[in-house]
Amino acid sequence: MNTAQRSQTPQKSQTLHIRGLRVSLPGTARPVLDGVDLEVGAGQTVALVGESGSGKTLTSRAALGMLPAGATASGVVEVDGQDVLTMDARALRRLRTTTAAMIFQDPRAGINPVRRVGDFLTEALRTNGAADKRTARKRALALLDAVGLPERVLRQYPHELSGGMLQRVMIAASLMADPVLLLADEPTTALDVTTQAEIIALLRDLQSRFGTALLFVTHDLELAAVIADRVAVMYAGRIVETGPAEQVFADPKHPYTAALLAATPRLDAPAGRLAVIPGRVPDLRTEIAGCAFAGRCAHAVDACGQERPETAAVPDRSQATVACWRSSTLTLQGGASRG
Amino acid sequence: MSAVGGASGGSSVGSGGAVGSASAVSSGDAVRSASAASDVWRFAARRAVELAVTLLAASFLIFSAVYLAPGRPETFLLGGRSATPEALASIRAHYHLNDPFPVQYWRWLTQMAHGDFGTSIQYRAPVLHLLTARLPGTLMLIGMAAVLVAVLGIGAGRLSARRPGGLVDQAVLVVTSVAVGTPSFVAAIVLIWVFSVRLGWFPSIGSGSGFFDMAYHLTLPALALSLYWVGTLARVTRAAMLAELSKEHVAVARSRGIPERIVLRRHVFRNAAGGIATMSGLTITGLVVSTVLVESAFGLGGIGAFLDSSVSVKDFPVVQAISLLIVTVFVAVNLVVDLTYPLLDPRVRLGARNSA
Numbered sequence: 023m024n025t026a027q028r029s030q031t032p033q034k035s036q037t038l039h040i041r042g043l044r045v046s047l048p049g050t051a052r053p054v055l056d057g058v059d060l061e062v063g064a065g066q067t068v069a070l071v072g073e074s075g076s077g078k079t080l081t082s083r084a085a086l087g088m089l090p091a092g093a094t095a096s097g098v099v100e101v102d103g104q105d106v107l108t109m110d111a112r113a114l115r116r117l118r119t120t121t122a123a124m125i126f127q128d129p130r131a132g133i134n135p136v137r138r139v140g141d142f143l144t145e146a147l148r149t150n151g152a153a154d155k156r157t158a159r160k161r162a163l164a165l166l167d168a169v170g171l172p173e174r175v176l177r178q179y180p181h182e183l184s185g186g187m188l189q190r191v192m193i194a195a196s197l198m199a200d201p202v203l204l205l206a207d208e209p210t211t212a213l214d215v216t217t218q219a220e221i222i223a224l225l226r227d228l229q230s231r232f233g234t235a236l237l238f239v240t241h242d243l244e245l246a247a248v249i250a251d252r253v254a255v256m257y258a259g260r261i262v263e264t265g266p267a268e269q270v271f272a273d274p275k276h277p278y279t280a281a282l283l284a285a286t287p288r289l290d291a292p293a294g295r296l297a298v299i300p301g302r303v304p305d306l307r308t309e310i311a312g313c314a315f316a317g318r319c320a321h322a323v324d325a326c327g328q329e330r331p332e333t334a335a336v337p338d339r340s341q342a343t344v345a346c347w348r349s350s351t352l353t354l355q356g357g358a359s360r361g
Numbered sequence: 362m363s364a365v366g367g368a369s370g371g372s373s374v375g376s377g378g379a380v381g382s383a384s385a386v387s388s389g390d391a392v393r394s395a396s397a398a399s400d401v402w403r404f405a406a407r408r409a410v411e412l413a414v415t416l417l418a419a420s421f422l423i424f425s426a427v428y429l430a431p432g433r434p435e436t437f438l439l440g441g442r443s444a445t446p447e448a449l450a451s452i453r454a455h456y457h458l459n460d461p462f463p464v465q466y467w468r469w470l471t472q473m474a475h476g477d478f479g480t481s482i483q484y485r486a487p488v489l490h491l492l493t494a495r496l497p498g499t500l501m502l503i504g505m506a507a508v509l510v511a512v513l514g515i516g517a518g519r520l521s522a523r524r525p526g527g528l529v530d531q532a533v534l535v536v537t538s539v540a541v542g543t544p545s546f547v548a549a550i551v552l553i554w555v556f557s558v559r560l561g562w563f564p565s566i567g568s569g570s571g572f573f574d575m576a577y578h579l580t581l582p583a584l585a586l587s588l589y590w591v592g593t594l595a596r597v598t599r600a601a602m603l604a605e606l607s608k609e610h611v612a613v614a615r616s617r618g619i620p621e622r623i624v625l626r627r628h629v630f631r632n633a634a635g636g637i638a639t640m641s642g643l644t645i646t647g648l649v650v651s652t653v654l655v656e657s658a659f660g661l662g663g664i665g666a667f668l669d670s671s672v673s674v675k676d677f678p679v680v681q682a683i684s685l686l687i688v689t690v691f692v693a694v695n696l697v698v699d700l701t702y703p704l705l706d707p708r709v710r711l712g713a714r715n716s717a
Contacts, residue, residue, distance in 0.1 A: 086616055111621075118618030126616075131609040134628050136706050145627075146617040179707040195617070 035103055037203050037235035038062035038085055038122075043097035045080060047090060050306040054080055056259040056314075057097070059333065060237075061341075062203065067229060067236040069246030069267065071282070072256035075303045078239045081256070082205045085237065086122055087114045102202050119150045122203040123196035128212040129188035133180045140176035143195050152199065165194035168231075169224060186217035193224065197232060204229070207239045222249055243282055243357070247271040252341065255279045258304055258314035261333070265342030272356040275336050275344040277322075278315045280354035313347065321348055400710060408699070412692050419688040420473070420681075424466050427677050456482070469681070479678030483671065488682045492664065499656070499663035501575055503648050505583035506590070510644055514591040515637065518598025519630060525603055533595060540592030545651050549585040549658035556581055566660040582659045586651055590644045597640040601633035608632070634705045642698035646691045 038060065045055040055077045062068045070078045083089070084099050087106045099106040101122050109117065126132040133142050143165070144158035153161065159176075166175055169190040180188055189209060196204055206225065210218040226249060229236050240246050246253050246267060253270045255263040255278065263276035274280040284297040301318040304310055313319070316326040326347055336342035336349075346352075444452075453459050457468065472479060478488035521533040543551075557565035569578035605611065606629055614624045652665030660666075664683060671679035702709045 083616075088612075088616055115618040115620065118616060120618075124613075124616050126609070126613055128609065132613040134610045134614070134632065135708060136632055137627065145614075146619055149619050149623050181708045 035064075036061045036100075037064050037066070037102055038237060039098065039100040040081070040084070041098040043081070043084060043095065043099055045077075045084065045089060045093050045095045047306070048092045051309045052259070052306060054093075054259050054306060055084070055095075056310075058256075058259070058261055059343075060254055060261060060264075062235045062237050064202070064235055065230075065233045066252065067226075067238060067250045068252045068254060069238045069240060069250035070254050070256060071240060071243055071246050073241060073282075073303055076256045077259040078256050079207055082124070082207055082237055082239045085203065085205055086118055086124060115150060119146050119152060120199045121201055122205065123199070123201045124205040124207060125189075125192050125196050125209045127208040129192045130180070130185060130212070132192060133188060135180050137179075138176065139178050139180065139183070139191055142180075142191065143176070143198060146195070147198055158198075161198055162194070165197055166191075168197070168228060169194045184217075185213050186220060189213060189217075189221050190224065193221075193228065197228065197234070200232065202235060204234050204236045205239070206236060208241070209238075210245070211240075225249070243271065243286055247357070255282070258310065260314060260345065261343075262315065262346070263342075263344045265336060265339055265344075269339055269342065274354050274356055275342070275349045276315075276346050277319045277348075277352065277354060280356070281318075281320075283357045284355060286357070313345075321352055323348065408696050412689075412696070415692050416685065416688060420470060420685055421466065423681050423684040423688075424469060425462075427675075427680055428462060428465070430675070473682075473685070478682045481671075481676055481679050483674050483676040483679070488678050491667070491679065492682060492686070495662060495664050495667050498575065498579075498661060499652055499665060502579050502582055502586065502652060502656070502661065502663060503645070505576065505579055506587040506648050507645060509583055509587040510590045510594055510648070511641065513587070514594030514644075515598050517591070517595035518602065518637075519625070521595065521599040522602035522606065522629065523625060525606070530599075533599070537592035537595045540588045541596070543588060544654075545585050545589060546654045546658050548588045549582070549655055552581045552585050553659070579661075582655050582661060585658070586648060586655045589651070590647055594637070594640055594644060598633070598637050601636040602629050605629045605632045635702060635709075638698055638701055638705060642694045645694045646687075649687055649690050 040058055040060040043055050043058040043060075044053045046053040058077070058081055060068070060070070060081065070081060072078045080090075084095065085101055085106065087099075087109055089095055095107055097107070101117060104113075104117065104121070106114075106117065133139075140159070140162060143162040144153075144155070147153040147158045147161070148155065162176065163173060166173065171187060171190050171194070175183065175187070175191065180191075183191065189212075192209075209225070210221050213221060222245070225236070225238075228234070238246065238249055243253075250267045253263075253265060253267045254261050255270070255276060257278050263270060263274065263279050265275070270279060271283070274283060278299075281297070281299045285299055299318055304314060304317070310330075312325070312327040312329050313322070313331050316322045319326065329347075331345045331347045333343050333345040334349075336344050457465060460468070469479070476489075478492070480486065481488050481491055484491060517533045517537065521530040524530060553565045556563045563581045564578050565581070567578055569575045602625075611624060611628050614628045615621070619628075649665075652663060653669050654665070655661075656663045656666035657669050664686070668680065668683045670676075671683070
């Protein structure tokens with residue numbers, strides 16, 4: 023694939039480079055991921071936004087080579103120049119231990135309840151022979167300090183910590199091997215609001231301190247605008263719009279992005295009913311001929327349902343794309359207080 | 362401090378800054394360890410009372426069951442000879458068989474409480490001596506069977522869980538189905554026929570003398586005894602591990618590049634150990650009960666065979682003593698299992714039931 027070759031030219035190497043990723047599950051009519059293109063540059067934060075079932079979690083997991091059982095994948099997934107989809111078990115383990123790490127949604131479910139926090143932190147380094155006990159412990163202590171937790175946490179069990187503290191542990195664990203890429207899958211969804219803000223601030227701080235690239239998966243557009251340099255909006259297994267976070271938020275080019283923004287409840291406009299997007303995400307048992315959003319789109323014309331829209335560059339915007347037949351003729355409403 | 366501390370209580374530790382929540386945790390630690398020590402004692406005391414009550418209730422049930430069962434011990438004592446009514450009356454008087462039920466029960470109970478297990482009607486010897494003479498063989502048989510169950514049962518379960526639905530898993534499922542479906546006395550007959558009669562590898566009868574000779578004599582009985590429980594424990598281990606395999610923390614461990622065999626050992630088997638321990642406790646008591654059949658089938662002179670023969674001749678004191686012994690083992694094994702829970706799962710604390 024020529025796109026793959028392009029990414030390997032040294033000056034433009036991306037930390038995460040996904041091209042034409044297609045993932046199919048057994049017993050479905052269309053692929054769960056249907057030609058996903060996504061780039062995360064070194065040290066960059068990209069938010070991957072979409073409704074539940076749009077494929078955003080699957081996309082982020084594909085970066086670690088974690089595909090559901092029975093899934094078939096094609097396309098290119100490269101992390102730090104290494105092709106993930108062709109890796110054997112050994113190479114995958116090395117990728118997961120040293121190059122990329124994931125922060126999961128619910129730390130309470132994600133950390134083994136019967137083992138000490140210290141074991142959780144040092145386990146990946148130690149079981150792969152990447153560090154001896156003392157080195158791993160020192161690294162764990164440094165990272166606990168970086169996420170604002172005291173040393174004694176090492177000897178405690180997960181049930182002795184609050185959800186926010188556990189998510190800090192999860193973040194510290196993800197940074198143990200100094201990865202080039204962090205994948206955060208809705209890392210604040212399971213937390214209460216005040217803790218959410220702390221965790222987001224912490225992630226931003228650490229991400230700039232460690233120079234790690236971050237793919238932030240969320241359904242929350244506002245949060246995406248706060249944390250991310252760039253945003254990629256996903257719908258039914260396709261990326262429908264990408265671009266710099268502020269511009270996408272203020273001036274969306276895809277009707278789906280605009281609809282998501284309109285459906286976000288906000289405090290500064292209390293009057294009026296909340297806009298909802300009519301209909302639901304198309305189910306995996308139905309094939310989609312044209313634009314996947316056509317059935318729910320207020321601006322759809324006949325052509326939208328017949329042919330799949332090309333992903334095209336947005337004029338006058340750097341590294342921005344949109345996949346909509348009508349985007350050049352539409353004027354869409356952006357997010358409220360921000361533009 | 363909440364009793365189980367975990368699932369729900371954890372978030373109360375502190376949602377403020379890291380410093381605030383850190384100090385909250387440290388004071389919690391002190392409270393936790395102090396109350397944990399007193400918890401152990403409270404727990405032990407409560408279990409001792411429970412043990413006493415259980416034994417009392419069991420003793421009543423056992424005594425009444427033997428009392429109400431058809432047939433009279435004096436018939437056995439006479440050995441089928443006819444006796445004059447005077448002789449019969451003197452026998453009944455000697456064994457206090459004419460006293461009303463509560464009086465008989467009370468006499469028996471106070472004797473037991475003083476360590477006097479009574480005199481066997483069949484052997485005219487103290488029950489305690491008869492039991493201690495038969496105990497080593499039975500203990501060794503149960504010990505060997507328990508080791509077999511632990512090694513084969515847990516081992517097969519772990520093999521199965523390594524690749525659910527795979528060839529090994531299916532083979533284990535078939536073998537364990539057969540094992541669970543075969544009564545121990547049938548297994549005993551098959552084992553004797555194959556390994557003693559046809560192959561001549563093992564003796565078919567007797568329990569031998571000296572440790573190694575006993576182990577050799579008890580190999581087939583231990584196999585017959587353990588078969589059902591190997592199958593059961595293999596299935597319980599497999600199910601517990603499969604339940605754990607689908608947990609998110611296992612997916613997280615894999616996503617962190619931890620080698621699969623370590624994931625299976627530290628995150629799957631380790632977390633499934635609580636359920637496996639419970640089943641292992643039940644296994645021990647099950648083994649004790651099954652010795653009745655297996656010892657008879659292999660002609661072993663152990664406690665189980667003794668119970669079997671004593672029941673058939675209405676040897677009240679022996680039946681009652683062995684029944685109580687089995688109940689005691691049951692309660693004791695459960696106590697041990699309960700005591701291991703906090704070691705297997707730090708979220709469980711002894712006596713949590715009380716303070717929760």
